[in-house]
Amino acid sequence: MSPLLETKAVWQRFGGLVANSDVSIAVEPGEIVGLIGPNGAGKSTLFNLIAGVRPPTQGSIIFNGEDVTRLPAAERCRRGIARTFQVVKSFETMSVIDNVIVGALVRTTVMREARRKAHEVLEFCGLDARAEVPASDLIPSEKRRLEVARALATEPKLLLLDEVLTGLTAKEAEKGVELVRRVRASGVTVLMVEHVMEIVMPLVDRAIVLDLGKVLVEGKPADIVRDPKVISAYLGD
Numbered sequence: 001m002s003p004l005l006e007t008k009a010v011w012q013r014f015g016g017l018v019a020n021s022d023v024s025i026a027v028e029p030g031e032i033v034g035l036i037g038p039n040g041a042g043k044s045t046l047f048n049l050i051a052g053v054r055p056p057t058q059g060s061i062i063f064n065g066e067d068v069t070r071l072p073a074a075e076r077c078r079r080g081i082a083r084t085f086q087v088v089k090s091f092e093t094m095s096v097i098d099n100v101i102v103g104a105l106v107r108t109t110v111m112r113e114a115r116r117k118a119h120e121v122l123e124f125c126g127l128d129a130r131a132e133v134p135a136s137d138l139i140p141s142e143k144r145r146l147e148v149a150r151a152l153a154t155e156p157k158l159l160l161l162d163e164v165l166t167g168l169t170a171k172e173a174e175k176g177v178e179l180v181r182r183v184r185a186s187g188v189t190v191l192m193v194e195h196v197m198e199i200v201m202p203l204v205d206r207a208i209v210l211d212l213g214k215v216l217v218e219g220k221p222a223d224i225v226r227d228p229k230v231i232s233a234y235l236g237d
């Protein structure tokens, strides 16, 4: 089986700052992979490179057997890469369902079809009862679900989640974990960034730890949490 996603020796420089340094990772179809590491490790930068916010300074990104390094974000979305964003301000005045329809319109131009898809995804995410309220009415945990719903409406092969479980109550985080499990069960591969290890470790099949822009270590969650290199990166010595 060939990987769904590969980054090959990817570098991202911002002036003199090296945010990603020779990062090579692979995600297999059907996996839930956690991308973890302390603040400033370069996790969001790597997500942006995968999603197509900007091309890397150096290196390449292969998705589903195709080199997507130079493709813009919208093209990558069409090929099956979706990500969560912080809810954009201009979307706040739109209803929950309309926010999700924006995602569904990636696959269809027929409004009725997009609306049907949006309702299906909202139900999957436990938000259908909130379909008609403005997005600004949602509580923070619901907004995270809305971001997931909008991404799922694009019918991705790979879903990139950037800290969607951070800052939730224990009960909300548990519901979030359950949602991610159902996403994978529906056939979508998941790469998720979290910096709180306790939240992600029980959920992921494999974890990749970034530190100072580099891959520090990768492996099974049980081995990662015991790795002295990981412990010292998190303790900051």
Ligand code: ADP
Pocket: 014, 017, 018, 019, 037, 038, 039, 040, 041, 042, 043, 044, 045, 046
């Ligand atoms: P993480 O998500 O792991 O907390 P980031 O990828 O956001 O880390 O940031 C990694 C480093 O790159 C940080 O030092 C950050 O300040 C820097 N950085 C991120 N984006 C930019 C940018 N657009 N311009 C300049 N520096 C950036």
Ligand code: MG
Pocket: 043, 044, 045
């Ligand atoms: Mg980040």
